Amino acid sequence: MAKINFGGTEENVVTREEFPLAKAQEVLKDETIAVIGYGVQGPGQALNLKDNGFNVIVGQRKDSKTWDKAVADGWEPGKTLFPIEEALDKGTIIQYLLSDAGQIAVWPTVEKYLKPGKALYFSHGFGVTYKERTGIIPPKDVDVILVAPKGSGTSLRRMFLEGRGLNSSYAIFQDATGKAFDRVVALGIGVGSGYLFETTFQKEVYSDLTGERGTLMGAIQGIFAAQYEVLRSNGHSPSEAFNETVEELTQSLMPLVAENGMDWMYANCSTTAQRGALDWWKKFRDASMPVFKELYSEVAKGNEAQRSIDANSQSDYRVKLEEELKELRESEMWNAGAAVRQLRPENQKK
Ligand SMILES: NC(=O)c1ccc[n+]([C@@H]2O[C@H](COP(=O)([O-])OP(=O)(O)OC[C@H]3O[C@@H](n4cnc5c(N)ncnc54)[C@H](O)[C@@H]3O)[C@@H](O)[C@H]2O)c1
Ligand SMILES: CC(C)(O)[C@@H](O)C(=O)O
Ligand SMILES: [Mg+2]
Ligand SMILES: [Mg+2]
Numbered sequence: 001m002a003k004i005n006f007g008g009t010e011e012n013v014v015t016r017e018e019f020p021l022a023k024a025q026e027v028l029k030d031e032t033i034a035v036i037g038y039g040v041q042g043p044g045q046a047l048n049l050k051d052n053g054f055n056v057i058v059g060q061r062k063d064s065k066t067w068d069k070a071v072a073d074g075w076e077p078g079k080t081l082f083p084i085e086e087a088l089d090k091g092t093i094i095q096y097l098l099s100d101a102g103q104i105a106v107w108p109t110v111e112k113y114l115k116p117g118k119a120l121y122f123s124h125g126f127g128v129t130y131k132e133r134t135g136i137i138p139p140k141d142v143d144v145i146l147v148a149p150k151g152s153g154t155s156l157r158r159m160f161l162e163g164r165g166l167n168s169s170y171a172i173f174q175d176a177t178g179k180a181f182d183r184v185v186a187l188g189i190g191v192g193s194g195y196l197f198e199t200t201f202q203k204e205v206y207s208d209l210t211g212e213r214g215t216l217m218g219a220i221q222g223i224f225a226a227q228y229e230v231l232r233s234n235g236h237s238p239s240e241a242f243n244e245t246v247e248e249l250t251q252s253l254m255p256l257v258a259e260n261g262m263d264w265m266y267a268n269c270s271t272t273a274q275r276g277a278l279d280w281w282k283k284f285r286d287a288s289m290p291v292f293k294e295l296y297s298e299v300a301k302g303n304e305a306q307r308s309i310d311a312n313s314q315s316d317y318r319v320k321l322e323e324e325l326k327e328l329r330e331s332e333m334w335n336a337g338a339a340v341r342q343l344r345p346e347n348q349k350k
Contacts, residue, residue, distance in 0.1 A: 012198040014185050016165070024186035025053055027179075033187070034059050034091025036084055036110070037098040038066040041123050043073060044153030045095060048160045048192035056080070059087025088113035093183065095121045101312035103127050104134045116141035117176070119183050123148050124208060125201030128173055130305045144174035145184035147191060148204050156192055165194025173201050209299045214292060221328075223284075228333045238336035245333075247340050 004013045035046040036059040049056040058081045060067050067081070075081035088094060088110060098106055104127070114120060120142050122128065127136035128144065138144045149156045149168045156166045170188050172180045188196040199207075212218070224245050231241035256265040266274050298304045311317065328334060341347060 014196040019185050019189055021052060021189060024189040027182045027186035028054055031092045032090055033093045034087040035095045035097055038070045040153035042097045044156035045191040047157060049190045052190050054190050057087055057090060059084040093119040093121055100126045101309055107136050114139055114142050119143040119145055122146045125205035129202045129205045130302055133306055141176050143176050143180040143183060145180055146171040146201055147188040160192040165192055168193035168196050169199040169204055170196045171199050171201050171204060206299050209304050210296050213295055242336040242340050
C-alpha cells in the first residue's frame with residue numbers, strides 16, 4: 001500500500017500499479033459478484049466489472065423499468081440477470097446497490113442469503129453507520145466492505161469507457177474471512193476506480209452527505225441562485241446573468257481548476273479579477289461557515305439520514321421528486337441555461 005502525502009498528511013492509497021487488474025482478477029476468480037440494484041451505481045459498476053473480465057450477475061426487481069434497462073444493456077435473463085432473491089442466492093459477493101431507503105426495505109431478504117464466508121459490499125456507509133435507524137446489522141461471519149466511487153455512476157461508466165478512472169474510497173467494517181482487504185481492493189479496481197483511498201464507514205457517510213448537500217450540489221445551486229437573482233434584480237439580462245454565473249464557470253474556469261488548481265486558474269485571469277477574487281473569497285467562506293457547521297452537525301446527529309429515509313421511503317417519492325426537479329428545471333435561471341447550452345457551437349445543428 002502506498003503512503004501518499006496529501007498537503008502534509010500521509011494517507012494509505014492503493015493504485016492500479018501496485019494492484020493491477022490481473023491481480024484483482026486472480027483474487028476474485030472463484031467468486032460470483034451479484035450486483036443488486038440497477039439504478040445509477042448498479043449499471044456503472046456491473047458493466048465495468050463485466051468488461052474487466054469478472055464473473056458478475058445482476059439482481060433486479062422483475063417487471064420494472066430498470067429490469068428492461070438491464071436487458072437493453074446486454075444482461076441476459078436466467079443467465080446473468082435474475083430476480084433479487086435468485087441473485088442473492090448465487091452471489092458469493094453481494095454488492096448492495098439499491099437506493100439507501102430501498103436497502104432498508106429489502107434487508108430482511110438479503111440477510112437470509114448471507115451465508116458464512118460471503119462478502120457484503122456497500123457503496124455508502126449509510127446503512128451500517130445509522131443501524132439504529134436502518135436495522136442493517138450484518139451477521140458476524142461475513143466480510144462487510146465498502147467501495148464508494150466519488151462521483152455519479154454515470155461518470156464512473158463514462159470515464160471507464162474513456163480509459164480514465166474515478167477515485168473511490170474503500171473501507172473494511174468487518175473482516176470475517178481474513179480476505180476482506182484483497183476482496184475490497186480487487187472490487188475497487190474491478191469497478192473502474194482510478195485509485196482507492198482509505199476511510200471508515202462512518203467517515204465515508206459523514207463526508208459524503210456533507211459534500212452532496214454542500215459544495216457538490218446544494219451549496220453550489222444556492223450560490224448560483226443568489227448571484228443570478230442579484231444580477232437580474234439590477235437589470236441584467238438572463239443571458240448575461242447566466243453566462244456570468246454558471247456557463248463561464250463550467251465551461252472555462254472549472255476545467256482550469258481541475259487541471260492545475262485554483263491559484264493557476266486565478267493566474268490565468270486578469271489582475272483585476274485576481275484582486276477581487278483574493279479579497280472576496282474569505283468573506284464568502286466566513287458567511288457560509290455557520291451553514292456548513294450546522295450541516296455537519298445535522299449529519300453527525302443522524303437527522304439528515306432520518307430525513308432521507310422518511311422522504312425516500314414514501315411510495316410517491318418519485319412523483320414528488322419529479323415535481324421538485326421540474327421546478328428547478330423551469331426556473332428562469334435554468335431555462336436561460338437551456339438556451340445557452342443550445343447556443344454552444346458544438347450543439348448547433350450542422
Ligand atoms: N447515484 C450515484 O451515483 C451514487 C454514487 C456513490 C454512491 N452511491 C450509493 O450507491 C447506492 C445505490 O445508489 P443509486 O443512486 O445507484 O440507487 P438508485 O436510487 O438509483 O436505486 C437503485 C435501485 O434500487 C431499486 N430499489 C429501490 N427501492 C427498492 C425496493 N424497495 N425494492 C427493490 N428494489 C428497490 C431501484 O429499482 C433501482 O434499481 C446507494 O448506497 C448510494 O448512496 C450512489
Ligand atoms: C454522486 C454523489 C453525489 O457523490 C453521491 O454521493 C450520491 O449520493 O449520488
Ligand atoms: Mg451520496
Ligand atoms: Mg458522493
